Amino acid sequence: xEKMTLDPEGLSPADVEPARAAGVSDQSISDALHxxxxxxxxDRLADSFGxxxxxxxxxxxxxxxxxxxxxxxxxxxxxxxLAERYPLPAAVAPVG
Numbered sequence: 293x294e295k296m297t298l299d300p301e302g303l304s305p306a307d308v309e310p311a312r313a314a315g316v317s318d319q320s321i322s323d324a325l326h327x328x329x330x331x332x333x334x335d336r337l338a339d340s341f342g343x344x345x346x347x348x349x350x351x352x353x354x355x356x357x358x359x360x361x362x363x364x365x366x367x368x369x370x371x372x373x374l375a376e377r378y379p380l381p382a383a384v385a386p387v388g
Contacts, residue, residue, distance in 0.1 A: 293328045344377045 296303060311321050338345065346354070350373070 293324065296325065296328055297332055344373075346373065350376070 295307060308321055312318070337343070354373075
């Protein structure tokens, strides 16, 4: 994953062999590459657009939430992050 992130042009089929030799399936390698690609893309977009990055405390709260409920309930986490970044004036803020 490090080489894919830092030197993607330098990747070759030989880079997969240590994972295969360790017993990692091609499907698992593909899954890991897709996850890594997604994180790299989001990270680069965040840097380019100056997106808000959560504090360590916010990440901790979200991690506890996700560990307890899983990604099916991601909506409330995103809603809270947006509310913290773009708070509504008291006159229009929803109750509850």
